[in-house]
Amino acid sequence: MGTSYTRTYPGGRELTVEVLANPSHLECINPVVMGRVRAKNHIWKQSVEDEFAGDRKKVIPFLIHGDAAFSGQGVVYESIQMQDLKNYTVGGTIHVIVNNQIGFTTVPAKGRSGMYCSDLAKSINAPIFHVNADSAEDVHHVFKVAAEYR
Numbered sequence: 001m002g003t004s005y006t007r008t009y010p011g012g013r014e015l016t017v018e019v020l021a022n023p024s025h026l027e028c029i030n031p032v033v034m035g036r037v038r039a040k041n042h043i044w045k046q047s048v049e050d051e052f053a054g055d056r057k058k059v060i061p062f063l064i065h066g067d068a069a070f071s072g073q074g075v076v077y078e079s080i081q082m083q084d085l086k087n088y089t090v091g092g093t094i095h096v097i098v099n100n101q102i103g104f105t106t107v108p109a110k111g112r113s114g115m116y117c118s119d120l121a122k123s124i125n126a127p128i129f130h131v132n133a134d135s136a137e138d139v140h141h142v143f144k145v146a147a148e149y150r
Contacts, residue, residue, distance in 0.1 A: 027069050030079040037061040037090040060150065061093040068106065070097050071117040080124055092150035094143075095121070 002021035008014050020036065022029040040059045070076055082088040097118055108117070118128045127149055129142045 027065065027073040027075045030063055030075055033061050033063060034079055034082075034088075034090050034093060037093075038088065041090065059090075060147070061090055062096065063093060064096045064098065067097055067099045067108070067117040068111050070095070071112040071114070071120055072106075077120055077123070080121065080126075083124055094146050094150065 002019050004016060004018045006014055006016040018036075020029060020033055037059045044058050065076070079093075083090075083093070099117070112119075114120070116128075116130075118130075121128050127146070129146065131138045131142045133139055
């Protein structure tokens, strides 16, 4: 089930977080999220002719993956490789990969060729950060760097 929440900060600034409905552990939600972000960017007059992703700051897509799903389902790569196409770009998607170290049906050694599930992002020269989620400060820092890079 999807949901939406808007928080109003002192001074009147608003932040809306939307979670789209995702029927299962499958990655079919990736292009749906990116398409929705693309549409919202377009609605907010952020023209498809803009050459720079810096003009797409109103909506930031976040996708959360299991490690096996990120490297093992083709729709992830298909979505990632469209990131620089003029009519499909969303200005950068932040992918969060939860390394649970075993997929739904297989172990890493039988599910991918690379050492890390995130190796897939190397194909587009995306920055990859590995962080221990037990350290909240480190996670905060990585998210801050990722948002600034975007």
